[in-house]
Amino acid sequence: MGKKHIVETNQEEAIKEQEKIDKTVAKEANKTKQSVAGVQGGRIFITSTYNNTILTLTSSTGQVLAWKSAGSVGFKGAKKSTSFAASRVAETIATICKKMGVVDRIEVSIKGIGAGRESAVRTLITQGLNVVSIKDVTPIPHNGCRQKKVRRV
Numbered sequence: 001m002g003k004k005h006i007v008e009t010n011q012e013e014a015i016k017e018q019e020k021i022d023k024t025v026a027k028e029a030n031k032t033k034q035s036v037a038g039v040q041g042g043r044i045f046i047t048s049t050y051n052n053t054i055l056t057l058t059s060s061t062g063q064v065l066a067w068k069s070a071g072s073v074g075f076k077g078a079k080k081s082t083s084f085a086a087s088r089v090a091e092t093i094a095t096i097c098k099k100m101g102v103v104d105r106i107e108v109s110i111k112g113i114g115a116g117r118e119s120a121v122r123t124l125i126t127q128g129l130n131v132v133s134i135k136d137v138t139p140i141p142h143n144g145c146r147q148k149k150v151r152r153v
Contacts, residue, residue, distance in 0.1 A: 041105030048114030053086040086116025087123040094127035
């Protein structure tokens with residue numbers, strides 16, 4: 001089987017990672033400072049595909065305040081599509097929501113089929129956000145295109 005590598009993270013690395021998240025939050029807060037002042041509630045759109053999970057935080061009018069994906073959080077390759085990666089993305093979006101003060105009313109819309117659907121929603125709820133509604137807006141074909149003609153031999 002080979003050797004098993006155990007990755008140990010010490011306090012210094014965890015503090016550096018938290019500071020990195022705080023810097024990005026401060027940067028995004030400065031960008032959208034004018035539009036955030038009037039924000040009471042917001043919407044979070046979860047796009048979960050086979051390869052990635054993307055969370056977008058918008059105001060109630062639809063202005064994008066912040067977005068994060070599994071790739072931007074630090075996952076690469078096949079690890080981006082896991083439910084663990086989706087929960088980490090949801091944690092970072094929740095911290096951004098708390099820093100901006102958009103925790104009053106959150107509406108969640110889920111699109112796509114992937115491993116990170118439920119875990120992202122559960123993480124948003126456990127982080128202390130007031131989730132009012134959860135909608136599944138995955139596009140479903142009703143009849144689709146016309147099928148090919150039957151082959152005659």
